[in-house]
Amino acid sequence: MNVAQAVYFVAPQVVEIRERPLEPQKDTVFIRSLVQGISAGTELHFYRGDFPSGMGGDLPGLSKRLEYPLVYGYSNVGIDERGRRVFGFAPHQTCWYANEADLIILDDSISNLDAVFLPNMETALGILQDLQPIPGETIAVMGLGVVGLLVAELLSRQRWINLILVDMKESRRPIAEGLGAVFINPQKESLAEAVQKLTGGRGLDRAVNVSASASALQDLMEVMAMEGLIIEASWYGSRPVTLSLGGAFHRRRLTIKSSQVSNVGGHLGLGWNKKRRMELVLRALSEIQPRRYVTDHFPFAQAPRAYEYISKGHENTIQVVLDCEQP
Structure with missing residues (x-):
């Protein structure tokens, strides 16, 4: 039997490193973790602590019911017993067992730090497939965390798209401009006035909200064009969301559509499945090389400090990683 060191969420704002016994099952492979996102x-x-208590974990290795104490995480890059670099949707722990079918083999075109973005790149591609951008449209992304930035990376590669990126962190401005997008900081300028000017008064054709902010979603609704589409890709946990639907939403015949990575949208047709999408994810990781968005490294043993750090919302923080090889 192997024993992993694992990150446990014990109570609100309480994280501990605990031992987690591992029992190998038939035909499983042992993996030693290198780095985790x-x-x-x-x-x-x-x-x-603002998650729906009792909700079931839907990835290998997670707690069966999501209630304290629990292990969580889904971005684990390691090396298996055959010496292969692999990615697994495994929680934050120093080693794990997995079925061969649950592992993604990494080739030399994808570094370990690029690979930690795999789940978020899959999410971003799912959002893009749900958004279905059309050449000539003006599209906004609200919220430039990791997922928002990856959506922006993908949209910036679409020809003849007018891209607007919105965030309250001024540090995102040079990133947005580097992608050829217009950056709007709603704390410094009016979103409504900026969109009206950029679109000649027409409004946004499509938008993506990944800010996890109901007020941001409301702000997007107010600047959409007639029959505009908003993809809502935020997870609000157990927080209630209140929207005003009597104005722009109603009169402009707007659509708000959820995007969630666990499934492939049926509108893509029978030719699409998660395996095909994952092939595209690996290609995107190789070409985009998102490792430049890693801003902070913590040794695995300092995971409790890492979560405290992230919770403070530092201006320049984007992706934080846990390094299992760093003492």
């Missing part, structure tokens, strides 16, 4: 969106819900 922390989700500053989903995982902060567990850190803060």
